Amino acid sequence: MKGIKYIIPLILTVFFCQKNYSQYITTDENYTAQQLVQDVLINSPCATVSNFSVSGGNFTSGEKSYAYFDGTGSTFPFQNGIVLSTGKASNTQGPNNSLSDDGNGMGWNGDQDLEQALNITNTINATILEFDFVSVGNKFSFDYIFSSEEYQGTAPCRYSDGFAFLLKEVGSTNNYQNLALVPNTNTPVLVTTVHPQISGGNGCPAINEQYFDAFNGTEHPTNFNGQTVVLTAKADINPNVLYHIKLVIADEENYRYDSAIFIGGGSFNFGLDLGDDQLIADGNPLCQNENLVLDATQAGTNTYQWYQDGNLLASETNPTYTVISGGNYSVEVNINGLCISEGEIEIEYAPTLIVAEDEFIQCDTDGTQDGFSSFDLNTIKNQIFSNLPTSYVVGFFETTTSTTLLPANYTNTIANQQVIYAKIMNIQGCYSAFPITLKVNTILLGQNEIIGLCNGSSTTLSIANGFTSYSWNTNPIQTTNQININTAGNYTVTVTNADGCSTTKTFTVELSEPATITNVIVNDFSNNNTATIEVVGNGNYEFSLNGINYQASNTFTNLQTGNYSFFVKDTKGCGITPGTFQILAAPKFFTPNGDGLNEYWQVPLLALQPKTIITIFDRYGKLIYSFKANQNGWDGKFNGETLFADDYWYTIVFENGRIVKGHFSLIR
The missing domain is CATH 2.60.40 (Immunoglobulin-like)
Known part of the structure; x- marks a missing residue:
């Protein structure tokens, strides 16, 4: 039993040592430039390669800054490939528990072509792999990952080593074309151009974050603080033309914080360009009933075979194929019986959009009942179509030719009803503008009213009939279109129509009574004879000298000599009080x-x-x-x-x- 007790820990120790070892990539620096290119990167008879060279650090230990790497058994995305580093290739192996910081004081130069491609002037410690190639296809591509110790702290906001994949025809005087770009841009891939949001002092917002993979912990297959996702470098080329490619990476400004590029083994593909993928996500799908001719024609005595979604299209052996439905299409071209060149393209069709709702009714709720209201267009756009893809961007405009995008919170500019137009913004050519009717439901009850109630009497408050419901603020609540009242106060009615819109109207009922005349102040015996009628009473009064024409003022001016009758009227209709006065004048x-x-x-x-x-x-x-x-x-x-x-x-x-x-x- 003692023997078993001691044997088991030994077995476990060996097991875990093997497991930990297999988590990290390993490097082999014994590969020549030709072996790295021919045996690791390219394994295709559709291209010939020549003129190999590789250069890097001059370490006194004899170590190199380039190597073959093996990622078998690790979580690294590439099983194998080539690593080019600004430090020792051996220091790129995991775990991530030390700082890769090599190349100080070695006389290790930078690269002028790299500096020209990145528009910089201060590179050192350059590692370069270059070669010539000729392809029978019209495009090529390869996969890579950029890793760096500079993915730490706030360094991504300011610092980055540089690298480039430089391509041009042999003998051309043109500048190199850099293939190491952020997808669909002309921006070089760098620490400063691909990173998440960097918080803290001197931080910066995210940039091209979708192409950043992660910041790494200790247990990582490589010894770098962070890296990009797998990216693809690609270019269109002319078949049977000699090209030179230069893969180069270097420190910028100083040797600190090394970086490396990992190129996937066997990822150099020489194939055919069938055109750009036509995808909804890219805004260029085919429209309904639209066909696309794929052309894989190559010079020579060739045979062609087409596939849809991996399934052989047995009868399709022509150099061209007409797409009439969505799918992943590929072609294999046997060129002169020497090699198989492949091309592929993904095709999607923009769906026919089904309009579920094109009229949107909203209540006029601001109390004005003027026929204007604010519509939430973000909510509306999700209700228009029953089958709108999630990636579609819908914009709203006032006329079909307008280029001014309406705001998300939009107030109609034509009272009561207005037509605006919904357009699919990110899919071009497949959809016309969709007319959308905005309606503002108004309930016209008229302005609030002030009503007079004569002492000891009653009156009826009434609004139009025909609404679905009425609610008066009486106790108990009354639900008819008119009510009878005999006391002063504020009476409010809320009405609702068939569309569920509601509004209110308030009647202010004021108690009133006929005027009581208390005095008539006469100013006569003058050039401007006047009379002022003084009254008291619970009411609002108007004054007249003929019982026909009334005025708000209780003073009459410019009166001639004579006997006058006057009348004081309650404006709420509660009665008229008469009176008399004299305007006198003494003879001269x-x-x-x-x-x-x-x-x-x-x-x-x-x-x-x-x-x-x-x-x-x-x-x-x-x-x-x-x-x-x-x-x-x-x-x-x-x-x-x-x-x-x-x-x-x-x-x-x-x-x-x-x-x-x-x-x-x-x-x-």
């Missing part, structure tokens, strides 16, 4: 000469106020005569003696205590 002279005309000085109309006293004085203030308003007046005599022609003064004391003074002339 009189002629007591016995001719029977104008023999007495008297104030006309004053007889209606018999208790009024008029007193006459001469210019010296001597009392001459006094009489009541209902008497004849003064005859121009004093104690029976006729007075001389002269000016005389009067004082009038009215029944209400009002006093008026003035003067007049006695003329003989």
